[in-house]
Amino acid sequence: MEFYEAVNRRRTIRDFKNEQVDMGTIKRILSAGLKAPSNDHMRNWEFVVIRDKDVIAAIIKKIPKRITDKRLDFITKSFKDECQHNMYKDAIPKQYQMLYEAGCLVLPFFKQKASLLEPKSLGSLNNFASMWCCIENIFLAAAAEGLACAFRIPMGDEAEQIKDVINHPGDYRMPCYLSIGYPADDAAIIEQKEINPDERIHINQW
Numbered sequence: 001m002e003f004y005e006a007v008n009r010r011r012t013i014r015d016f017k018n019e020q021v022d023m024g025t026i027k028r029i030l031s032a033g034l035k036a037p038s039n040d041h042m043r044n045w046e047f048v049v050i051r052d053k054d055v056i057a058a059i060i061k062k063i064p065k066r067i068t069d070k071r072l073d074f075i076t077k078s079f080k081d082e083c084q085h086n087m088y089k090d091a092i093p094k095q096y097q098m099l100y101e102a103g104c105l106v107l108p109f110f111k112q113k114a115s116l117l118e119p120k121s122l123g124s125l126n127n128f129a130s131m132w133c134c135i136e137n138i139f140l141a142a143a144a145e146g147l148a149c150a151f152r153i154p155m156g157d158e159a160e161q162i163k164d165v166i167n168h169p170g171d172y173r174m175p176c177y178l179s180i181g182y183p184a185d186d187a188a189i190i191e192q193k194e195i196n197p198d199e200r201i202h203i204n205q206w
């Protein structure tokens with residue numbers, strides 16, 4: 001697939017077919033991630049690939065399975081932009097299902113010894129920033145494979161739950177859960193906020 005086609009096809013999709021993705025494809029996608037730029041040249045990234053539903057269920061145990069319409073309306077009412085509002089309306093109720101139902105859950109980890117939440121300078125966030133370069137490559141590679149992706153940032157005590165199940169080393173952090181799989185036939189693809197580049201590009205000065 002041509003590069004710009006993959007960029008345009010990469011969309012966050014939260015409705016998956018209950019169908020496994022073969023390990024060869026997952027390896028190709030994660031290899032693309034491992035080609036991303038890395039601040040210290042070391043690409044200190046590790047991936048836990050989970051296809052066993054019982055293990056997935058244990059990992060995502062802390063994520064609410066459903067939300068009442070009243071609560072959803074309360075959370076989303078502050079989003080006045082219609083496009084943004086529609087995205088949250090779709091996303092919030094699907095957090096559990098999108099991780100459980102996809103053919104594969106990938107937990108990416110990056111090495112981080114210093115405290116991430118109290119950085120001393122912008123450079124202190126380099127490991128975190130590099131990991132996100134890696135994640136974007138993974139998304140693009142999945143799109144090029146004709147697969148759908150979604151991700152979630154762990155909230156509250158979810159990180160501790162993950163550590164209990166995965167038992168990863170203490171100096172590795174997980175920025176997000178990643179689900180990769182085949183899109184459901186009726187998967188919702190929320191309208192993407194359209195940005196006119198001419199309105200965002202400033203020549204010579206702002």
Ligand SMILES: Cc1cc2nc3c(=O)[nH]c(=O)nc-3n(C[C@H](O)[C@H](O)[C@H](O)COP(=O)(O)O)c2cc1C
Pocket residue numbers: 010011012013014087091095150151152153192
């Ligand atoms: C840093 C970051 C955090 C995000 N967190 C979540 C999340 O917790 N749950 C979720 O369903 N989507 C999450 N998303 C996906 C966004 O909702 C999505 O990228 C955005 O709506 C744009 O849609 P698109 O990816 O289809 O272009 C996150 C995206 C980014 C970049």
